[in-house]
Amino acid sequence: MIRRSAFLVELLRNERRPRERLLTAQFARLQALLEHAWRHVPAYRDQWREHGIEPAQLREPADLRRWPVIDKLAMRRRGSEAFIDERITDRSELVRCQTSGSSGTPFEFFFARAHDQWRKAQYLRPYLSTGRRLGDQLLRLTANPSTRRPAFQRLGLLRETQLDVGAPTSEIEAAWRRLRPDVVQGYGSSLRPLALRTQAHALPAPRLLYTDSELLAPDCRKLLHDSFGTEPIDVFGSFETDNIAWQCERRGGYHVAIDCAVVEVLAADGRPLGPGEGTGDLVVTVLGNFAMPFIRYNLRDRAAWLASDCSCGRSLPLLDVTAGRADDLLTIGSERRSPMRLLGRFDRLGTAVSEYRVLQLTADELLIEVVPGPDWQASLEPALLDWVAREDGALRARVATVASIPRGPSGKYKAFESRLEPPAP
Ligand SMILES: [Zn+2]
Incomplete structure (x- = not known):
């Protein structure tokens, strides 16, 4: 430290x-x-x-x-x-x-x-440089939440509560109300569903809002600003x-x-x-x-x-x-949530998978496209389907092995793509 x-x-x-x-x-x-x-x-x-x-x-x-x-x-x-x-x-x-x-x-x-x-110092600099104070209460939405509390947090420094981006929006909202965070940090895609709901149920406004990990599209920036009363600072x-x-x-x-x-x-x-x-x-x-x-x-x-x-x-x-279109959200019933938790699980596959993409085709159907890596086996498929079931029992999924995944103009593709029409905000 x-x-x-x-x-x-x-x-x-x-x-x-x-x-x-x-x-x-x-x-x-x-x-x-x-x-x-x-x-x-x-x-x-x-x-x-x-x-x-x-x-x-x-x-x-x-x-x-x-x-x-x-x-x-x-x-x-x-x-x-x-x-x-x-x-x-x-x-x-x-x-x-x-x-x-x-x-x-x-x-x-x-x-x-x-x-x-x-x-770790390099990670913290953008925040401490732009207004986060050592005594602030921070709420962070992340795909890999940690419940570990380092000693300095117990002393009241750099206090941080991490929540799973895949948690239901109502749960995140409840934690937000309880904590009344000075600072909120998350992916654009994790804050967007909250922002859409917030227009009906105003949340306590944080002093600072940070977005990271994904490119922040202008439409998402405006929505977050309008909903939370402060323009996000993107890292x-x-x-x-x-x-x-x-x-x-x-x-x-x-x-x-x-x-x-x-x-x-x-x-x-x-x-x-x-x-x-x-x-x-x-x-x-x-x-x-x-x-x-x-x-x-x-x-x-x-x-x-x-x-x-x-x-x-x-x-x-x-x-x-350059920001592209905002990242797509996973739709479950009437709720939309960040796909980051689901995507995060693919990290465990190591060299079994070279590339993958998850497509939401209909309200209850996902297609997982996999470009097999050297250690790929068909017996891994049930694990992939189980990850989807753990997001929501009503979701159906199938796995398709493909030779490649088509790229956009930048050479990138979105690991999660929704083919559903977005509901009106
Ligand atoms: Zn400047």
Whole structure:
């Protein structure tokens, strides 16, 4: 906790340090990371040799464009093990992390225990920077709720109650009334059903509302603002990168954590796009994870650099993270709820499933599409059907194995899609 606090103080100070100074430090860390990966990480060493490049050729930041871009699928194909520092033979030295099922591609990765405190500080910065106070009562809706209460929470610091996003809306509403939270945090898709109900049963207004984990579509932002009386502050990150961009209290563009990552926006031909040059793929190099480096990792999200700086005075540059349509909700009877709990269960399948998608076809029928992975067996099907039954006994489901799942223009697809007409709000 003490180390995390020290990191947090450092990260919060960085927001106001001159950008040039942050970029100089960023480049030095990038050079060190590439040198490390070249020496100790087989997948990068092999790939860079094939491309005829080595870290000595990184003389200035623009040279990074010569390095190959990877993504989750490429890492899975090569095998995650090859991306781990080959000197680490004891996996218990590492923290294991499974990515959320929302992207439809289950994936597991590792980082060193020493990096964990930095990650936790990086996670907290957007919130503490934009108005969350240490003494606030926070209600968080998440797919993986924890009931563990760290010692600092018992002292009244960073108090947090976590609720399962898949819980019935009435249960979440009751907890909200009981807690009267200062701050509410959740996925857009978990707050949306509450917002739709709230118009009839007003909930105690939080001082701050944060959304994360999904792209926040403009229609969802407006609905949350109208229903809860405060405009959400959106935080952008992924499990692999942690929080790397967030809106400040001005709620404009997203400030980018250039002290934690090198963030690039690439055109379809791989050319880096600068401020004002348009939208491209968001590609991230994580500077702190030496155990399993992510170097030029394509998140398959779309973004654009903004040409102007924020009026708040933070020196971190601004990104516009392109929001698509709001994520679909699971409809059960007259209720709509977040599909995140159901999707989260797919993480357990590991390499049995390469990709999957859940479609709600009718009011009581789901179709689970599965692209089989190396360990897929038909005997897994009953488990998938059981997950659906656990959402609601009245839902029917079937499993279909498919060769691939069609992609949208960004190369992404939605892991949950509802084919029902949305009921009128
Ligand atoms: Zn700002």
